[in-house]
Amino acid sequence: KLDMRRTLSEAINIQVPYNFERVMYLLSGGQNQTEAMLKMEQTQVITLSKDLHAKLQDWVSTYRVEDSEMLGTVQNLWGCHKYLSDPHTAVGVNAAQKFLHGTQRPCGAVICLATAHACKFEDAIRKALGSKFWDGTVLNDPKLMPPTAGSLQKLPEISRGTFREGEDWTQRLREVIEGRYPEATLVTPHLGTLWFSNQAMAMLLGITTAVCFAAILSKFARRSKR
Numbered sequence: 298k299l300d301m302r303r304t305l306s307e308a309i310n311i312q313v314p315y316n317f318e319r320v321m322y323l324l325s326g327g328q329n330q331t332e333a334m335l336k337m338e339q340t341q342v343i344t345l346s347k348d349l350h351a352k353l354q355d356w357v358s359t360y361r362v363e364d365s366e367m368l369g370t371v372q373n374l375w376g377c378h379k380y381l382s383d384p385h386t387a388v389g390v391n392a393a394q395k396f397l398h399g400t401q402r403p404c405g406a407v408i409c410l411a412t413a414h415a416c417k418f419e420d421a422i423r424k425a426l427g428s429k430f431w432d433g434t435v436l437n438d439p440k441l442m443p444p445t446a447g448s449l450q451k452l453p454e455i456s457r458g459t460f461r462e463g464e465d466w467t468q469r470l471r472e473v474i475e476g477r478y479p480e481a482t483l484v485t486p487h488l489g490t491l492w493f494s495n496q497a498m499a500m501l502l503g504i505t506t507a508v509c510f511a512a513i514l515s516k517f518a519r520r521s522k523r
Contacts, residue, residue, distance in 0.1 A: 305421040306364075307386065307418075320335065320357070347437065355404065358396070358404050360392040367391060371426065372425050381435070383413045383415045383421070384421040386409065386411045388414050389410070393407045396495070414446070416443065416446050
C-alpha cells in the first residue's frame with residue numbers, strides 16, 4: 298500500500314479521488330471506467346492510454362501546492378484583502394497565482410471558487426495566523442465565526458458509547474436509536490472523535506442507508522451498461 302502524505306487540507310487527503318472516474322469518463326467519450334477504477338483500488342496505480350493522457354493534458358492544468366505555500370496564501374489574503382480563506386480555497390488561489398506568474402499556461406480562464414467556511418479549519422488558521430488571531434479575532438467576529446458555528450464552540454465535549462473499528466456497528470446503532478445509550482461517539486482514523494445525540498445518530502443511520510442504497514443502484518446500473 299502506498300503511503301499518503303497528509304496535508305492541512307483534509308479534503309485533499311485522499312488516495313482514490315471519486316471524481317477522477319468522472320474526468321476519465323468524459324475525456325474518453327463516455328466509455329465505461331469501472332475496470333480501470335477497480336484496478337486502481339486494488340493496486341493504487343493507474344495506467345492511462347496515450348490518447349486519454351493527451352486529452353487530460355489538453356483539458357487539465359495543475360500545480361503542486363505545499364502546506365507552507367497554502368499557509369502563506371491564507372496570510373496574504375487576510376493581510377491584503379481581509380478575506381479569511383479556508384485551506385482548500387487557499388490551495389486553489391495559490392495555484393492560480395502560479396499560473397499568473399509562472400511559465401505554465403492554464404487551459405483557459407482561471408476562476409477560484411471558495412469551497413468551505415474558514416471557521417471549520419481551526420488548526421490551519423491557527424498555524425497560518427496564530428492562536429491569538431483565532432481566539433481574539435475569529436471567535437469574536439460573527440462574520441468570521443457565524444453564531445451557529447460559534448455556539449458549537451461553547452458546548453462541552455462528551456464521549457460515551459464509542460464506535461470502534463471491527464465491532465458490530467449495525468447492532469450498536471440500533472441500541473443507540475432504541476435509547477439504550479443516551480449518546481454515542483464515532484471514532485474514525487481520519488476525522489477523530491465525533492459526538493452524536495440520539496436524534497443525530499438516527500439521522501446518520503438514515504443517511505448511511507440512503508447512501509448505501511444509492512451505491513447499490515449505481516453498481517447495478519453500471520453492470521447493465523456492459
